[in-house]
Amino acid sequence: MTDTRKTAxxxxxxxxxxxxxxxxxxxxxxxxxxxxxxNRRTGLHDLAEASEGRLTVESLEMTEPEQISALGDRLAQRTLDLLFVNAAITRGDIPIGEVPTDMFTEVMVTNALSPMRVVESLRPLVAPTGTIGVMSSDQGSIALNTEGGQDLYRASKSALNQLMRSYAARYAEGKRTLLLMDPGWVRTELGGPDADLSVEESVPGVAETIESRRGVPGLHFLDHQGHDVPW
Known part of the structure; x- marks a missing residue:
């Protein structure tokens, strides 16, 4: 086990x-x-009750910037070894020319803008040699897009990747590890029932990959097996 004083x-x-x-x-x-x-009850609350005080549940609607700031204020006395943003939505496989403007805005704000607002706002809480990661996808890879489909979701993840790369360039002198993580094709609401992996199969690899890059500065785009994902 790792040091119990580490905080994610x-x-x-x-x-x-x-x-x-x-x-x-x-x-x-x-x-x-x-x-x-x-304030709805979730599986995280159940997990917290069984954690003997090691898991704290906080409320955050990350598309509301004032809530991000408020969370930062509440956690101001904490030092994070890992800040990881896991959030995304999809609105179906619709050709981009048929996507309504409000849908485009919703997906881009949720999948690209809001995660970066969290990263920018909460970065002071992260230890100088800590890790900042966001959940991306191989569908955000331009190089791997040889079949098309899922136009809006792909575009939102590509935008997230580009924004994270700009962030990395802005703080190029820093010593934090920066990660874009592809969890694989997972059986979730996003991935669908035919996906290759269960959550239980994906998550240990994601965590192990995050840990394997701890202390390695700069931005890395990796999958759940620790392999580089093409941009």
């Missing part, structure tokens, strides 16, 4: 991959802060 903040931890990551880091001996939207 998992943004978007109410279910599936986020919830799985919260559970995995608890298993590894970390303290965990997990966020959920609103």
């Amino acid at each position: 903040l998992i943004v978007g931890a109410s279910r599936t991959l986020g919830l799985g990551l919260a559970a995995e880091y608890l298993r590894r001996g970390w303290d965990v802060i997990g966020t959920v939207r609103g």
